[in-house]
Amino acid sequence: MKKNLLILGMMVCSMTMLAQTKDDASTTADKGWYVKLGGSYFIQATATEFPSVNGREPLRQVYTGGVLVSKESVTGSFGEGFRTGLTAGYRFNTRVGFEMGVNYYTSKQKTMVETIVDDVKMLDIKGQVTAFDVAPALVLFLGEHKGFEPYTKVGVIVPVHGQLDLKTNAVTSVGPLYREDVIKPEPTVGFLASLGTTYKLGKNISAFAEIEYRNFTVHGKNKEVTNYTLNGADGFALPVGHPLHLSNSEININYGSNLNSTSNNKATNSAGYDEDKAGDDLSSYISISGVGLTVGLKYSL
DSSP: OHHHHHHHHHHHHHHHHHHHHTTOGGGGGGOEEEEEEEEEEEEESOOEEOOOBTTBOSEEEEEETTEEEEEEEOEEOTTOEEEEEEEEEEEOSSSEEEEEEEEEEEEOOEEEEEEEETTEEEEEEEEEEEEEEEEEEEEEEOOOBTTEEEEEEEEEEEEEEEEEEEEEEEEETTEEEEEEEEEEEOOOOEEEEEEEEEEESSSSEEEEEEEEEEEOEEEEEEEEEEEEEETTEEGGGOOTTSTTOOOHHHHEEEEESOOOTTSSOTTTOTTTOOTTSOEEEEOOEEEOOEEEEEEEEEEEO
């Protein structure tokens, strides 16, 4: 909350600067459009406990000789990964501009659940986020010196498409199991703040580098099992009654903020639970907060 208030405060200050300088006739030459193309690598900024996955708590457990010898919570963030982006910007005057970024982000794959028995990995569930977002931002230019022009930027992140992919590998009594789940998110908005600089390479082209902090969380909307195999064979074809058979209520799940007696959930509506319909479960969230370095080229039109 404090971070969000700080970012909003920076935006207000930048808007005040815009109002103060919009009538400055000496800045006419600085007005105009520009485009930026860059690549980024982010590291996670904050680590939180991962949500439960397919009914399993986010734990790393180690067994030796049938005895549990180690148990720990698995924490992390999907804020670590690569991003590519294209940005269009307009400079109002010497000090203030506006940018609209379009970005594609792929997180590093993260282990969410792990069970090891006698040095053999019996269960491993990993998650990875991919996201396409737009990012409007206000830019405050701090003045040029010897070709360098530092700037700050604050704005919002609006994901327009994305998903969390879960990949499960398990060793069962009837053979190896592999499963893929896709979780679609609810709409959300995040915040960003950057500090960077450009360096002139020519009349219209510059190199740029910036450090960016981005912060947002995502709640799940629905989940679908998209791939399921047992011993390399189609797991969806397992007959009803098989211990690893998946019903439609397990393959397709809708998430919500609460469960009650009308929800299609075994725990809250055992009498009305229908395995042929999509199941209901509580929504959880993941963090996609990180600090990253972006480098690229800027072309002034």
